[in-house]
Amino acid sequence: MSDDLTLGEVLEVVERLYPPSTAQSWDRVGLVTGDPQQPVRRVHLAVDPTLAVIEEARALGADLLLTHHPLLLRGVHSVATTSARGAGVTHLVVGDVALYVAHTNADVAADGVCEALARACGLTTTAPLTLVEQQPLGRVGDLESAVGLRTFVEQLATRLPAAAGGIRVAGPPRATVRRVAVLGGAGDDLFDAVRASGADVYVTADLRHHPALEAREEARGGPPYLVDAGHWASEQVWLAVAERALRVGLGGRATRVETHISTVRTDPWTFVVGADPGGMP
Numbered sequence: 269m270s271d272d273l274t275l276g277e278v279l280e281v282v283e284r285l286y287p288p289s290t291a292q293s294w295d296r297v298g299l300v301t302g303d304p305q306q307p308v309r310r311v312h313l314a315v316d317p318t319l320a321v322i323e324e325a326r327a328l329g330a331d332l333l334l335t336h337h338p339l340l341l342r343g344v345h346s347v348a349t350t351s352a353r354g355a356g357v358t359h360l361v362v363g364d365v366a367l368y369v370a371h372t373n374a375d376v377a378a379d380g381v382c383e384a385l386a387r388a389c390g391l392t393t394t395a396p397l398t399l400v401e402q403q404p405l406g407r408v409g410d411l412e413s414a415v416g417l418r419t420f421v422e423q424l425a426t427r428l429p430a431a432a433g434g435i436r437v438a439g440p441p442r443a444t445v446r447r448v449a450v451l452g453g454a455g456d457d458l459f460d461a462v463r464a465s466g467a468d469v470y471v472t473a474d475l476r477h478h479p480a481l482e483a484r485e486e487a488r489g490g491p492p493y494l495v496d497a498g499h500w501a502s503e504q505v506w507l508a509v510a511e512r513a514l515r516v517g518l519g520g521r522a523t524r525v526e527t528h529i530s531t532v533r534t535d536p537w538t539f540v541v542g543a544d545p546g547g548m549p
């Protein structure tokens with residue numbers, strides 16, 4: 269009899285950590301490719317199931333690729349290799365790699381994406397920033413002591429993986445911050461909740477011009493200041509937390525499974541030209 273765990277056994281632990289029922293109604297989470305009966309000896313964790321990540325998983329001999337973002341969110345009519353998504357599915361199936369997605373259910377979970385980002389910001393105790401479909405989305409909490417905005421972001425930068433675009437900040441570098449709101453990934457639709465939380469600074473990503481400028485106008489130059497930490501970087505910090513949680517969840521069976529975190533930087537931006545801090549002190 270084989271000593272290998274089955275995909276089904278591993279996913280039972282994953283779904284205890286990130287119950288699919290806690291995903292938002294528009295989301296598509298769960299098993300994308302694979303057979304619950306297949307053996308799982310190696311698990312690979314990544315933010316995005318890009319072709320490079322799938323290649324990395326295959327090269328490592330991974331049986332399960334666990335990602336945050338879905339590969340297929342909208343309807344598809346073909347999984348031929350003539351499209352990148354089709355090529356992704358085909359490479360997964362041909363390589364015998366199961367793909368499992370924990371997206372908005374991983375955002376809201378205890379030890380999920382938002383809590384991982386909150387810890388990277390230096391928060392130890394947090395409360396939900398808001399409830400969306402009865403799930404606690406985002407987190408808010410207080411730093412042990414107040415700190416300058418620039419110092420706060422410099423510390424955050426040491427705890428997040430570096431991306432080409434760095435971290436963008438809206439606010440005076442010397443402003444004092446103590447109360448911090450966070451949302452991993454795209455967060456420009458939660459400004460009302462951020463203001464209601466009394467946060468001095470909001471750490472999120474994908475902040476577009478109009479919502480961000482309007483939020484700064486509403487704040488009249490004061491708090492909440494904005495920190496755009498990059499979509500990939502703000503969520504990548506969760507992978508190590510998820511890896512640990514999976515191993516703890518497997519208990520004595522964890523010795524039968526290897527786990528790896530992707531080293532592929534799936535942030536789409538590769539370099540920056542002409543950045544100008546505008547002479548701010």
Ligand SMILES: [Zn+2]
Pocket residue numbers: 337452453454499503
């Ligand atoms: Zn995301």
